[in-house]
């Protein structure tokens with residue numbers, strides 16, 4: 001595979017309550033490195049792709065920790081800038097059964113969120129790239145984040161690099177400032193070739209509800225998005241039914257302009273960690289899409305990688321090609 005992928009976005013430290021404890025019951029929290037775009041980068045790097053992370057981190061032990069985690073995942077960090085300032089954090093109170101997990105962000109004023117577009121060398125990171133991946137989290141950070149996301153897609157467009165945009169709607173971030181997510185996200189979507197998002201994300205973008213049932217509703221939404229966004233070639237989404245926090249049923253769906261494919265549903269039980277599973281889905285889909293695979297194989301890879309991620313603690317999925325390929329035949333038994 002020639003050419004690299006650029007992932008642009010904020011890298012975070014996550015502090016999670018161990019087991020299913022409430023925060024009030026904990027004296028220590030588990031720390032891992034995450035962040036939506038870095039999670040996609042880690043998945044793609046683990047699947048054998050050449051991936052560069054374009055971000056900025058504090059010049060501090062916390063920034064060192066984040067950069068070391070990116071390197072450990074096999075991600076190129078040559079375009080990771082460093083500066084004095086704070087690290088973006090989030091706190092995860094882990095759920096169980098019918099009590100969902102909850103997230104508290106502590107990322108305002110981070111080095112990434114306060115960066116200016118001219119502090120990133122978009123042109124050199126994107127030179128020779130096959131894809132820019134970014135998400136709706138960067139513009140949700142505030143007016144500065146909107147400017148960063150706009151600069152990233154403008155640089156990709158002028159370099160002729162296709163854009164993958166993951167809606168990743170985070171109400172907690174958009175609601176923290178006087179934001180207009182619809183106009184910001186619609187503008188960014190004009191540059192996207194691939195969208196990761198479902199009919200609800202499309203409803204938000206287009207200010208329109210889709211009335212049909214199940215698959216029909218998703219197709220109706222996809223066709224409306226293809227009409228609104230002329231560059232868009234593929235929309236990838238999961239259909240997730242939550243039974244409880246340890247048991248979900250998941251299918252993968254891909255919509256192209258002239259065809260669609262939805263996989264059958266997989267029962268995912270004994271969930272170890274749900275965070276980062278949307279990013280693993282994106283990585284699995286992009287992995288196959290970049291190879292020019294058909295909709296069926298691409299949807300299957302997205303499904304397999306997201307299902308596998310539910311078994312991996314932490315934000316990032318480090319499973320490789322062998323695990324991805326073995327997924328459908330192993331049945332979960334020990335490999336010896």
Ligand SMILES: O=C(O)C(=O)C[C@H](O)[C@H](O)COP(=O)(O)O
Nearest residue numbers: 034035036275276277278279315
């Ligand atoms: O929320 C944010 O801003 C983050 O970046 C933290 C997490 O890494 C992603 O939210 C994971 O996203 P999912 O794959 O959809 O679970």
